[in-house]
Each structure stands twice: as C-alpha cells, then as structure tokens.
C-alpha cells in the first residue's frame with residue numbers, strides 16, 4: 001500500500017506542472033484531453049478470453065492500423081474466421097458459438113439488417129454501418145459489418161470487445177463496501193462549455209455530481225468526488241484521486257457542445273477504445289489502435305457500465321440516444337486502473353436542451369438515472 005501511495009505521488013509530481021501548463025494553453029472543450037497517461041506499446045493484448053470459448057492466441061506483431069473494411073488481425077482466437085477474409089467472423093458462427101439461434105434478416109426491404117436474439121436483448125447489425133443496436137440502444141462498433149458470400153460478418157475484435165461483453169450479465173461490482181469516484185468535469189478557470197442560458201458546464205456538472213452522491217450514498221456506495229467546489233483539478237490528479245480512493249468505478253460527468261451547430265442534442269456515454277479497434281470519436285487526436293492503456297484491462301466492464309448508464313439516462317430523460325461510444329484521447333479515462341466511463345449529459349449548445357439542463361428537476365432526473373444504473 002505504501003509503495004502504491006508512493007507511486008501515486010511520484011506520478012502526480014511528474015505530471016502536475018505539465019498538465020497545468022497544458023491546460024492553460026489548450027482551453028478545454030467538453031471532454032478532457034491530452035492528459036498524459038502511461039502508454040504501453042503493444043507487446044501483448046489484454047484479456048481477450050471469450051467466456052464460452054476459452055483462451056485465445058495473441059498475435060504480437062501487429063500490422064499498422066488499416067482502415068475499414070479490413071480490420072487488423074490483432075488477435076487470433078480459437079474462433080473460426082472466414083479463411084478468405086481473416087479478421088472477420090460470420091455472424092452465424094458467432095451465434096452458434098454462444099449457443100444462440102441463427103441471425104435473422106429483419107424483414108423484407110431491410111435486407112442489410114441482421115438480428116440475433118440473446119438473453120440480454122436482441123442485437124441488430126446493419127451491413128455497412130458502424131452503429132449496432134443492442135436491445136434497441138445504439139452502440140458503436142469499430143468496423144462496419146460486411147457481407148461475404150451473402151453472409152453477414154463482423155470484425156473478430158468487435159465480436160470479442162463489443163458483442164461478447166454485452167452478452168454477459170451484470171458487471172462484477174460487489175454490492176457492499178463499493179467505492180465510486182465521481183468526477184465533475186472542469187472547474188476553476190476552466191469553465192468547460194457554456195449554454196444558451198449562459199450556464200457554465202463546470203457548475204452544472206458539479207451540481208449533477210452532488211445529486212448523484214446523495215443518491216448513491218444510500219445505495220451501498222462510498223462516494224468520493226474529485227472536486228466539491230469550483231476548483232481546477234488537473235486531469236492526472238483526477239486519476240490519482242481514484243487510485244488513492246481505491247475506487248471500484250470512476251464516472252466523469254460532463255455536458256456537451258456541438259457549437260456552432262445548434263441542433264445536436266442528446267446523451268452520449270464514452271469509454272476507452274479497446275486495443276485493435278478504431279475509436280468512434282477521435283476529435284483530431286491520433287487514434288492508434290495498437291496502443292494499450294492501463295484502463296484497457298477493463299474493456300469488458302467499461303462497456304457494461306457505459307451501456308447500463310446510457311440506457312437509464314435515455315429512459316429517464318427521453319433524450320436523443322447518442323449511444324455508447326469509444327474514444328482513445330480522454331486522459332481522464334485511459335490511465336484508470338478500474339472501470340471508467342465519461343457521460344456527456346446533453347448539449348448546452350442546443351437551446352432547447354440547455355433550457356432543460358438549466359432546471360434542477362432535469363438534473364435530478366439525470367442523477368437518479370445514474371444511481372439506478374448502479375443499483
């Protein structure tokens with residue numbers, strides 16, 4: 001424990017001033033970025049064991065990233081892949097390996113949609129689209145599914161890192177003595193984005209976090225906030241705070257901006273992109289699928305928590321469902337040694353949504369949804 005604390009302090013010291021200087025130069029948009037986190041160049045992929053199928057073999061010499069439709073063969077499982085198209089698995093094969101019924105075409109006229117029924121809801125893939133739907137909820141894939149010989153195929157990495165986690169039941173967090181770190185975005189000189197009503201993201205995010213804290217405390221969680229006042233906490237310090245709290249889960253709370261577009265609306269939940277997949281959002285940052293970050297150890301739980309949170313938030317608010325997305329540039333996520341997600345609770349650049357978010361009643365709805373997802 002002492003060694004761990006020492007490590008945390010050293011890490012904090014090493015990055016504190018570069019972060020402060022960086023923040024001063026950059027000026028933050030809605031999501032944190034550029035926070036340095038340890039990067040381990042790929043020597044071995046993280047846990048890629050599909051639950052039903054046993055251990056996989058790990059490919060250590062990764063090719064450079066390849067754009068769709070050919071995903072990089074980052075990992076070879078014992079799953080049978082299409083011999084003419086390595087890196088792809090027939091949806092029917094994936095279904096059979098998971099003891100699910102064969103995929104169905106949705107209905108005449110929608111020939112490019114394929115649905116597989118699972119105990120956790122139906123998963124629908126669309127040929128050529130990176131947006132899959134699980135139980136009716138959008139969830140981004142790394143690669144758009146393809147038809148080979150008339151049969152729908154999906155990238156092997158998507159099968160392992162997107163479909164397989166959602167097929168598993170609830171996330172493995174104990175129901176007692178559990179610790180969550182809530183991270184209200186921005187603070188101090190960093191206002192975040194601002195709304196049509198002139199509300200500041202930093203204030204709305206803090207209010208949301210305090211509301212979630214009050215609810216989760218009655219729900220078996222010990223709750224730690226990265227800030228409880230209007231202060232600027234460096235991104236690396238937010239990661240260290242979760243280490244020091246020995247947190248089981250980290251949830252960063254933000255509001256979004258589509259400026260100058262005033263029509264973007266809705267809620268999005270982000271987690272770190274698994275190794276081998278392209279991100280859903282890159283925001284002009286390098287997106288190298290070969291990188292492994294500390295938080296990649298939690299790919300499976302990240303997606304499970306993100307999906308549950310996103311589902312409850314959209315149910316509670318009836319907001320536009322922006323789905324579960326993945327990004328690699330969010331410094332507050334990728335250095336986390338625990339499951340971690342970042343929620344964008346709506347667009348302050350959208351006048352109608354900003355008006356809603358400005359009300360305490362709506363922020364209470366957002367808070368209750370988060371608490372319900374973590375019951």
Ligand SMILES: [Zn+2]
Pocket residue numbers: 029030031032185186192193201254255
């Ligand atoms: Zn933000």
